Each structure stands twice: as C-alpha cells, then as structure tokens.
Amino acid sequence: MEAVHSSQIMTHSRKPEGRLALPHQITILTWRNLVTIARTPEALLPPIAISIFFLVIYKSTLGKAAGFLPELSGGSYIGFILPLSIVSASLAGAGVAAQNLVRDVSNGYFDKLLLTPVSRTALLLAPILAGAVILGVQAAIVIAVGFLLGLDPATGLPGVLAVLALAVLLGTGFAGFTVSAALGSGSAAATQGASFVFFPLTFLTASFVPLDLLDGWLKTAARLNPITYVLEAMRALLNDGWDMSALAQGIAATLILAVAMYALAFYALRVRTRRA
Numbered sequence: 001m002e003a004v005h006s007s008q009i010m011t012h013s014r015k016p017e018g019r020l021a022l023p024h025q026i027t028i029l030t031w032r033n034l035v036t037i038a039r040t041p042e043a044l045l046p047p048i049a050i051s052i053f054f055l056v057i058y059k060s061t062l063g064k065a066a067g068f069l070p071e072l073s074g075g076s077y078i079g080f081i082l083p084l085s086i087v088s089a090s091l092a093g094a095g096v097a098a099q100n101l102v103r104d105v106s107n108g109y110f111d112k113l114l115l116t117p118v119s120r121t122a123l124l125l126a127p128i129l130a131g132a133v134i135l136g137v138q139a140a141i142v143i144a145v146g147f148l149l150g151l152d153p154a155t156g157l158p159g160v161l162a163v164l165a166l167a168v169l170l171g172t173g174f175a176g177f178t179v180s181a182a183l184g185s186g187s188a189a190a191t192q193g194a195s196f197v198f199f200p201l202t203f204l205t206a207s208f209v210p211l212d213l214l215d216g217w218l219k220t221a222a223r224l225n226p227i228t229y230v231l232e233a234m235r236a237l238l239n240d241g242w243d244m245s246a247l248a249q250g251i252a253a254t255l256i257l258a259v260a261m262y263a264l265a266f267y268a269l270r271v272r273t274r275r276a
Contacts, residue, residue, distance in 0.1 A: 022119050029118075029126030030133075036100050037134060044096060048138050051089035052145050055082065059149050062208065076239060079153065082146045083234035084207055086163070087227060089138045090171045091198050096134055098178035098191050101127045105186045114273060124179065124265050131175030132168045139167035151238070159237040162247070169254035170230050174198060176261030183268040201227050226253035 037044070058081045104110040113123060143151070143160060153159045177198070182191045204221040205228040206214060214222055222228045233250025236243035 022122060025119055025122035026125050026129065029122055030129045033100050033127050033130035034133060037096060037130065044134065044138070047089050047096075048141055051085045051138070051142050054088065055085040055142065055145060055149070058085070058208075076150070076152060078146055078149050078151050079238035080210075080235055081208070082143065082151060082238060083163070083231045084202065085142050085146075086139045086167050086234065087170065087202055087231065089142050090135045090167060090174055091196070091202065096131065098127055098131065098175065098182040099188055100130075101179060101182040102186060102188045102191050105182065120266075120269060124262065124269060127179050127182075128172055128175045128262070128265070131178070132172040135171030135175070136164055136168040139164055139171075153238045154241045155237050159242070162237050163234050166230055166234055166250055166254060169251065169258060170227075173254060173257035173261045176258060176265050180261065180265040180268040183265065183272050198227075201225055205231060226257050229253040 059078055062077060062081065064077070101110065104113075110123075143163065153163075155162070178191055181193075185191060204218065205211075205225045206222055211219070211222055211228065211232065229246075229249040230253055233243075233246045236246040
C-alpha cells in the first residue's frame with residue numbers, strides 16, 4: 001500500500017501539467033489518510049460520544065435558560081449551546097489525523113516521502129484536510145443529535161450547511177496545530193495532548209451565556225478569543241437568521257487561525273528537515 005502511494009505521488013509530480021500536479025498529490029495523500037483513519041473507527045467514537053453526552057446534559061440542565069436570558073429573546077437554548085458541542089468535538093478529534101503522521105514519522109515512511117519529488121505543501125495539507133473532513137463528519141453527527149433534541153434552525157438547511165462549513169474551517173486550524181505537534185515531537189502522546197491546548201479557550205468565551213452578559217476579565221478574554229466569533233456566527237445561523245456581520249467575523253476568525261496554524265506546521269516541517 002505504501003509503495004503504491006509513493007509511486008503514484010512520484011508519477012503525478014513528474015507530469016508536465018505543473019499546476020495539476022499539486023492537487024493530485026494532495027488528493028492522493030489525503031485519501032490515504034482518510035482510508036487509514038477509517039480502519040480505526042474506534043479512534044473517532046470517543047470525541048463524538050463526549051460531545052453528545054455534554055450536549056444532552058446541557059440541554060437537560062439549562063434547557064429552560066432561554067426564557068431567563070434577555071439576550072436570547074426567548075430563542076432556543078439548544079441552538080445556542082449546540083455550537084459549543086460542535087467546537088468541543090472539533091477539539092477532541094483534532095489529533096486523529098495527526099496520529100497517522102506520527103506513525104509515518106516513527107516508521108520512517110515520512111522521511112522516504114521527503115526524498116521523493118512530492119511537494120512539501122501536499123505533505124502538510126493532506127493530514128490537515130483529512131482532519132478537517134473527519135471533523136466535518138463529527139459535527140454532522142452532533143447536529144443530527146441536536147435535531148433529535150428539538151433543534152429548529154432559523155436559517156433552515158442552508159444555515160445548517162453553513163454551520164458545518166464553519167466547523168470544517170475551524171477544524172482545519174485545530175488539525176494544523178496537531179500536525180505541527182506531530183512533526184515537532186514525533187510522539188503520539190504529545191500529539192494527542194496538543195489537541196487539548198485549545199480546550200481552555202472554549203471556556204474563555206461566551207460558553208453558556210451570550211457575550212454581552214459576561215463581565216470583567218472574562219469578557220475581555222472572550223473578545224480576544226477567535227472561538228468566540230465562530231460560536232457567535234453559528235448561534236446566529238441557528239437562532240437568529242442570516243447575520244452577515246457575525247458570519248463574516250466567524251469566517252475571518254477561522255481563516256486567520258487556519259493560516260497561522262499552517263504557518264506553524266510549515267515551520268515545524270522545516271525544523272524537522274534540518275535535523276534530518
């Protein structure tokens with residue numbers, strides 16, 4: 001399997017099409033990551049189970065909170081809290097794709113790829129994109145449970161798809177960070193631990209009440225936290241409607257995070273190649 005993928009990558013990278021070579025490389029490597037992840041589905045279950053568990057708990061204990069929070073205007077609390085569960089699933093599952101990279105590093109396959117004409121961009125983007133796809137699937141499952149709990153999105157199916165797109169974009173940033181940890185450490189434990197670095201950020205934001213109801217240092221931290229703007233965009237789509245300002249801020253936050261984490265992963269790759 002590994003030899004086949006290596007030969008495919010080398011063949012595509014030597015084709016004269018130029019611009020088509022990089023997409024082919026990214027597609028092959030991303031597909032390889034997804035196939036490997038599919039062979040270990042047990043790695044995907046804990047993040048989904050944890051997110052669904054907390055979603056049910058939030059709904060059961062705080063389900064009537066919308067009637068007491070003026071900022072929600074009596075809207076659905078499930079539509080307010082569901083984005084937090086989606087972000088939690090993204091955080092918990094961000095290291096799944098990076099674990100493939102750790103295995104490739106530890107068994108020497110990654111170093112063999114570095115000796116081929118394969119693009120360094122493809123080597124980085126493949127596990128990141130695979131992680132984003134997995135996180136999109138996890139988010140879809142969490143949203144499906146949300147519908148079972150009474151979710152009624154204000155923007156209908158298009159809004160739900162927009163929420164999924166935001167989840168994938170956010171997952172790209174998280175996956176980029178875990179990929180940089182995998183390249184920098186080569187350790188499965190360190191890579192898995194890196195996925196929890198962002199976890200405190202979910203509580204330094206408007207987790208359970210609207211942003212305007214926060215106070216003091218927590219409100220300041222929430223305004224500086226990119227996850228806040230992703231949550232606000234998702235909540236607007238589910239509870240309020242097409243708030244283009246909130247949506248634009250959410251997209252900008254995910255893109256800034258994704259670019260920053262890709263740059264970090266690229267730096268980690270350069271450090272690793274220099275060591276080699």
